[in-house]
Amino acid sequence: MINLTDAYDEQNIFAKILRGELPSHKLYEDDATLAFMDIMPQVAGHTLVIPKQPAVTFLDLTAEAAASVMATAKLLAPAIIKAVEAPGFMMAQLNSSYAGQTVPHYHMHILPRHEGLELKFHARDPEDMDVLAALAEKIRAEL
Numbered sequence: 090m091i092n093l094t095d096a097y098d099e100q101n102i103f104a105k106i107l108r109g110e111l112p113s114h115k116l117y118e119d120d121a122t123l124a125f126m127d128i129m130p131q132v133a134g135h136t137l138v139i140p141k142q143p144a145v146t147f148l149d150l151t152a153e154a155a156a157s158v159m160a161t162a163k164l165l166a167p168a169i170i171k172a173v174e175a176p177g178f179m180m181a182q183l184n185s186s187y188a189g190q191t192v193p194h195y196h197m198h199i200l201p202r203h204e205g206l207e208l209k210f211h212a213r214d215p216e217d218m219d220v221l222a223a224l225a226e227k228i229r230a231e232l
């Protein structure tokens with residue numbers, strides 16, 4: 090369970106990705122944020138933007154870190170929707186298990202949306218690594 094009162098767990102998956110202990114299909118990085126492909130995408134192009142600040146939920150983020158996440162999302166979203174030719178997109182983020190959060194490091198989801206294409210289940214089916222690598226390359230080319 091992830092509760093709004095939880096202390097930050099340095100061993101969570103995204104902390105390990107930030108430290109380079111686990112791989113990711115990286116799209117963009119700056120001093121305050123990292124953006125990478127979701128490994129169990131709900132749609133092609135599903136991207137996560139995370140702050141480098143160790144924060145579990147939105148409540149734990151400094152205003153500066155929150156602004157940095159939004160700035161990176163603003164940079165990434167046009168590249169993502171261009172790469173997958175999406176006419177729309179969603180941005181979403183979940184705070185606590187009660188809201189469906191599964192990884193206890195704050196993150197913003199960017200989800201391309203297409204007419205008639207439903208989202209797949211949240212955090213369920215891992216995508217082929219080659220497919221993710223090819224998509225990441227396509228998105229990076231649009232940055």
Ligand code: 5GP
Nearest residue numbers: 102113126127128129183189190191192212
């Ligand atoms: P949440 O449920 O916390 O809002 O979203 C967590 C997201 O992280 C899910 O969409 C899930 O597919 C994704 N995810 C879980 N583990 C990993 C991982 O090891 N690598 C990457 N890139 N994404 C992950």
